[in-house]
Amino acid sequence: xxxxxxxxxxxxxxxxxxxxxxxxxxxxxxxxxxxxxxxxxxxxxxxxxxxxxxxxxxxxxxxxxxxxxxxxxxxxxxxxxxxxxxxxxxxxxxxxxxxxxxxxxxxxxxxxxxxxxxxxxxxxxxxxxxxxxxxxxxxxxxxxxxxxxxxxxxxxxxxxxxxxxxxxxxxxxxxxxxxxxxxxxxxxxxxx
Amino acid sequence: xxxxxxxxxxxxxxxxxxxxxxxxxxxxxxxxxxxxxxxxxxxxxxxxxxxxxxxxxxxxxxxxxxxxxxxxxxxxxxxxxxxxxxxxxxxxxxxxxxxxxxxxxxxxxxxxxxxxxxxxxxxxxxxxxxxxxxxxxxxxxxxxxxxxxxxxxxxxxxxxxxxxxxxxxxxxxxx
Numbered sequence: 001x002x003x004x005x006x007x008x009x010x011x012x013x014x015x016x017x018x019x020x021x022x023x024x025x026x027x028x029x030x031x032x033x034x035x036x037x038x039x040x041x042x043x044x045x046x047x048x049x050x051x052x053x054x055x056x057x058x059x060x061x062x063x064x065x066x067x068x069x070x071x072x073x074x075x076x077x078x079x080x081x082x083x084x085x086x087x088x089x090x091x092x093x094x095x096x097x098x099x100x101x102x103x104x105x106x107x108x109x110x111x112x113x114x115x116x117x118x119x120x121x122x123x124x125x126x127x128x129x130x131x132x133x134x135x136x137x138x139x140x141x142x143x144x145x146x147x148x149x150x151x152x153x154x155x156x157x158x159x160x161x162x163x164x165x166x167x168x169x170x171x172x173x174x175x176x177x178x179x180x181x182x183x184x185x186x187x188x189x190x191x192x
Numbered sequence: 193x194x195x196x197x198x199x200x201x202x203x204x205x206x207x208x209x210x211x212x213x214x215x216x217x218x219x220x221x222x223x224x225x226x227x228x229x230x231x232x233x234x235x236x237x238x239x240x241x242x243x244x245x246x247x248x249x250x251x252x253x254x255x256x257x258x259x260x261x262x263x264x265x266x267x268x269x270x271x272x273x274x275x276x277x278x279x280x281x282x283x284x285x286x287x288x289x290x291x292x293x294x295x296x297x298x299x300x301x302x303x304x305x306x307x308x309x310x311x312x313x314x315x316x317x318x319x320x321x322x323x324x325x326x327x328x329x330x331x332x333x334x335x336x337x338x339x340x341x342x343x344x345x346x347x348x349x350x351x352x353x354x355x356x357x358x359x360x361x362x363x364x365x366x367x
């Protein structure tokens with residue numbers, strides 16, 4: 001079994017080699033990919049879903065899906081984008097399902113809170129009021145805008161990479177970011 | 193963190209821009225300026241949410257790997273036979289792992305894909321080994337010993353010899 005500190009023999013290999021070996025059924029190579037990407041993905045999904053337990057489920061499902069479908073990945077240098085796209089799609093699906101449940105979707109008290117399974121921004125005594133307010137504003141954004149904004153402003157991804165990760169065009173990403181920024185600026189009036 | 197490659201937002205290429213529900217009166221420059229004023233809040237948001245997600249992922253990894261190991265154990269096998277003619281099967285993934293271990297032990301080499309075929313009705317094995325090689329390695333210098341060591345390992349671990357070993361240089365890696 002793995003431990004937090006253990007490194008695999010595959011740790012020194014380049015990503016392309018890890019992906020090819022994983023396609024070939026090398027579990028150690030896949031473990032190294034898991035080790036490199038589980039935490040960044042968990043951060044993104046936690047920000048997106050605001051539910052650490054649900055975020056962990058998404059990351060687990062994402063890696064299992066990727067493992068089972070690795071042979072369909074034709075361009076190995078697209079692995080990271082493909083991984084993020086799989087996780088991103090799952091997050092968006094979950095949010096759309098939540099939005100179809102009216103009681104949760106319209107409850108203003110639920111904004112900015114984590115629904116289950118771990119600490120939330122509101123639980124954290126150190127969290128500044130401005131950050132809590134930003135989290136609330138982000139919670140009002142449509143899921144695609146929130147994802148695009150997080151990928152660009154928090155993860156530092158380019159428009160082209162976000163477009164690939166979200167399966168859309170650069171122009172659509174620009175539009176989503178513009179709308180997200182507009183809503184955030186409006187929602188954060190007085191906090192800058 | 194801001195994007196390392198993209199310029200600040202520009203209007204060209206924006207789709208569905210008329211869908212702002214009354215928020216579109218901000219000019220692009222005003223929007224950029226106002227959003228920039230929130231940088232410190234965004235930075236604090238990033239730090240705070242990083243710490244919320246910064247928890248051990250060991251349990252997550254173990255769950256994923258448990259399932260992956262179980263599925264691998266049900267993977268394809270290669271049919272072989274002993275020198276006395278008794279047929280047996282070995283997990284193809286296990287043969288690949290044996291070969292990869294030998295290649296990875298060679299300084300400057302790393303295995304990529306390993307293709308395994310039964311040869312001569314299973315009495316021997318044919319291997320096609322993809323290689324990633326450091327630029328300072330001369331393939332002619334390592335090839336004879338690599339073939340010998342792969343054959344030795346397969347004989348020792350699986351019990352059959354190799355009839356053919358194709359070494360294919362697929363990539364040159366740094367270092």
